[in-house]
Amino acid sequence: MSIGKLDRRTVLKLGAASALLPAMGKIALAQEHSGTIRIWTFLSAEGQSPREVVLRDLIETFVAANPGVSVEVESQPFQELETKFVAASAQNRAPDIIWMRDTFLDLVNQRGALADLNDELSASFQSDVIPDLYPVFAEKSVIDGVRTSLPLWPSPAQVLFYREDALAEVGLDAPPLTWDEFIPVAGRLTSGDRLGLGLPTNDNSVSAFINIMTGFGPGIFDAETGQFDVTGPEAVETANVVRQLVSVGALSPTLLNAMGDDIQDQFAAGRFAIVQAFAPRFAQYKSIAAAYDPDDLAVSAWPAFGDRPPAVLLGPYWTVGVSAKSENKAAATAFVEALYTPEASMQWAQTAGLVPDRRSVQSDPFFSTPEAESIAVFNALLDAPGALTFPPKLPDITRVFPIMNTALQELIGTDEDVSAILERAKATLGW
Incomplete structure (x- = not known):
C-alpha cells in the first residue's frame, strides 16, 4: 500500500488534526491602514511557484482593501533570513515582517528582534483564529510567554517523496517503513543513471542525519538542553545506516554537494527514485516533473528503527513574525492576519497543494476531491504516532545543520571510522 494513497491510514491514521471548527468569514479590519510594509521572505513577489502566486494574490487583495498601504517584498536567501534579520534589527533597519523557520525562533527571540504578537493581534484573531490552527505548531511559537510568530503552512516538513512507478519495478507500491527493510530496497531502486535515494548533503537548513535519527523517536533530544547525543548509540546506528545505503548503491559517494533545489531538479530529471524533500514543495515537484508521470509522485514518512512508528519530523517549518522595531506594527499585523483568513487557507490548499492553516476549512467539498488527496x-x-518537533530551544541551530551535514558527507564519501567522524562533529559543536 502507498502512503500517497488514503488506504495507508492503517499506518498513519487521520485523527484529531482533522477535527473541524465552524467555518469563519473574513476577519474584519478595525481600520483602514496606511504606510509601507516591508516583508523579508524567501519568496519572490514576481515568482511563479504556487506559493509565490498565492502570496502575490493575497498582497493584491490586502492592498485593494487598504489603498493607503504599500507592500514591498524583499526576497532573501532562505539560508540567511533569520541571521540577516537579527543583524538588521540591531542596526535599526529590519523589515516589518519576517518569515522564519521554527528552528530559529528562540535565537531571534533572545535577540529581542520580535514583537510579542500577544500585544499586537486583534482580539477576534486571538479568540477565533489561533484555536483554529494546528496546536502543535501554534503552541511552539510561544516562548517564555511571548508569542514570537504564527506558523504558516502546517507541514510534516522534510519527508520522503518517491515515484510509484520506480517502486513498482521492485514489486512495491511504497518504501518500507523500517530501516532494515528500506536499505536493501533503496539499493535495488538504483538502476542505470538513477539512484535509489537522494539526500541534500550540503543544505544548511536541514540535516538528513537528524531525519534518519528521528527513527528512534523524540527521546533522542534531551528534555533539558534540547541537544542530541552526537556520539551515542542512536547516532552510531544512524551513521551505520548511511554507510549501508552507500554499500548497497542507494547513495552515491560522489554526490556530496547537493542543495534541496539540486535534489528537486534532479528528481524531476529522473535521477532519483526516492528523495528527502520539503513537503510544501509537493505541488512544485509535480509541476516540473519531466522524466516521470507527475501522478506517480507520492509521499512517505521516514523509516523507523525496530518496531517504532514511522518518523515524521515536523520541522523545519515556516513561521511569520513582526519586527519589534517596526514603525508600522498595526498595518504589519493586519497583513499577517490576512494570511490566515479562510479564503487564504483555501488558496494555499487549492493553488499550492498545502495543508490549510485553518483546520475549519477542511469541511469544504474541495478536500473530498482527488485533487486534494495529497x-x-x-x-x-x-x-x-511518530510525529515530533525539534525542541523549542535546540541550541546552536545555525551550526548544528552544517556540522552534521559535514559528518554526513564524510560518512558517504570516505571510509573513515564512524566513531571518529561523530567525535569530531561533537567537538565542533562543543556539546
Missing part, C-alpha cells in the same frame, strides 16, 4: 496524506502525517 493534502489528506499530509494531514495524516501530521497526526501520525
